[in-house]
Amino acid sequence: MARGLSASGLDRLGVVAAQHIGDDRIPGLVALIARGDQVHVEALGTLSAGGAPVARDSLFRIASTTKPITAAATLTLADEGLIRLDEPVDRLLPELAGRRVLTAMDGPLDDTVPARRAITTRDLLTFTFGFGMVTEMFTAPRPWPVVAAAEELRLQTFGPPDPSVQADPGTWIAALGSLPLLAQPGERWMYNTGAQVLGVLLARAAGQPLAEVLRTRVFEPLGMRDTALWTTQTDRLATSYRSAQEAAPGGLIVNDPPDGAWSRPPAFGDAAAGLLSTADDLLAFARMLLRGGDGVLSAQAARAMTTDQLTAAQKARGGLGDGFFDGRSWSFCQAVHESGAFGWDGGLGTSWLVDPRQDLVVIVLTQRMFDSPVTPQVHRDVQAAAYAALE
Numbered sequence: 001m002a003r004g005l006s007a008s009g010l011d012r013l014g015v016v017a018a019q020h021i022g023d024d025r026i027p028g029l030v031a032l033i034a035r036g037d038q039v040h041v042e043a044l045g046t047l048s049a050g051g052a053p054v055a056r057d058s059l060f061r062i063a064s065t066t067k068p069i070t071a072a073a074t075l076t077l078a079d080e081g082l083i084r085l086d087e088p089v090d091r092l093l094p095e096l097a098g099r100r101v102l103t104a105m106d107g108p109l110d111d112t113v114p115a116r117r118a119i120t121t122r123d124l125l126t127f128t129f130g131f132g133m134v135t136e137m138f139t140a141p142r143p144w145p146v147v148a149a150a151e152e153l154r155l156q157t158f159g160p161p162d163p164s165v166q167a168d169p170g171t172w173i174a175a176l177g178s179l180p181l182l183a184q185p186g187e188r189w190m191y192n193t194g195a196q197v198l199g200v201l202l203a204r205a206a207g208q209p210l211a212e213v214l215r216t217r218v219f220e221p222l223g224m225r226d227t228a229l230w231t232t233q234t235d236r237l238a239t240s241y242r243s244a245q246e247a248a249p250g251g252l253i254v255n256d257p258p259d260g261a262w263s264r265p266p267a268f269g270d271a272a273a274g275l276l277s278t279a280d281d282l283l284a285f286a287r288m289l290l291r292g293g294d295g296v297l298s299a300q301a302a303r304a305m306t307t308d309q310l311t312a313a314q315k316a317r318g319g320l321g322d323g324f325f326d327g328r329s330w331s332f333c334q335a336v337h338e339s340g341a342f343g344w345d346g347g348l349g350t351s352w353l354v355d356p357r358q359d360l361v362v363i364v365l366t367q368r369m370f371d372s373p374v375t376p377q378v379h380r381d382v383q384a385a386a387y388a389a390l391e
Helices: 007-018 063-080 121-126 135-139 145-152 169-177 193-206 210-222 279-290 299-305 312-316 377-388
Strands: 028-035 038-045 100-102 112-114 240-243 252-256 328-330 335-337 342-346 350-355 360-366
Touching: 007 028, 007 038, 007 377, 028 279, 028 377, 063 121, 063 193, 063 210, 063 279, 063 299, 063 342, 063 350, 121 193, 169 193, 193 210, 210 279, 279 299, 279 350, 279 360, 350 377, 360 377
Parallel strands: none
Antiparallel strands: 028 038, 028 360, 100 112, 240 252, 328 335, 335 342, 342 350, 350 360
8 A cells, every 4th residue: 555645735734834924824834744754744824923933943833742752762761770660750750759649639738638659650651640631620719728838839740831930840849749639640631731741751750850851862863853841942943822801802812922932941841842843853753663663662561651551540531621542642741542553732822743653653733722622723724634644
């Protein structure tokens, strides 16, 4: 069977992507579709409303698409023997030893019970260590005490990433350790915080800052030259936008300018959502997983990253909204689908999808923040057009 992308399908993909471009919608995007050695890129629109054109190598804030990269870095340290997945994190993160757990997630901070067991690295990778985002906290009539406390401590774990807010890793993990867990370790899936904690764990295990761990274990081996926690090349960085309620429907306001929070070294280094990257760098990361680790991960680690790691009970009590786990589950810091595809989106405007059965990679980078937990239409349209282009 032919393993390529049809010319007519790729033409249609360009038309589909272009329909979403506009200063009041999505000023610009890069869409990359790869199958085998064939790579097609659409670079459309501008880096900012009325600004310079988007290029193939433009930089975007990839937000939660950072998470799979953090998982891979964690597994490299496990392959090196610096950490063990089922070892308690207490040795490297004493701030998280002797946990207390809230009797009710929305209850007072002093109404707790002891944790039944210690937190492990596997719990962090699978987002089951007992702390993170849950749907109920966003629908509550008033902020839960634990949410208010986390905001006061500037953890930036229950909202969009902002590198300018968080303290240094030692201060951050101590602040997190001052709060009780929302659930027992291993009990349920909760979003985001596990990857942030992994960033602190990696730095301590390797004896290097997180940026060095990522560079030496993942970026340099894969030739990901443009992926980092900040950049001086702000002329390549897209302006980040969010929808404006006070503007006309679909109107945008600036969330972060090129010389903003990602233009200088962050104090913390958010391993859940802090990276900048390009379409080609994310393609290199995808191909590493498609090739069974490709010298970066062991074959066993690559399989673990791309297969279901949750129990039925963890999924039954977790997720972000009804139907979150319909047709998919969670591996290490990313979703895995019943189809065999895997990947994860970034709420500042990116999506990264890899389908091993079709040898297909679909990357969409925009600078518009998601308006809801549902993947925006532009990403779904480009992915559908990529599948339609399969020969």
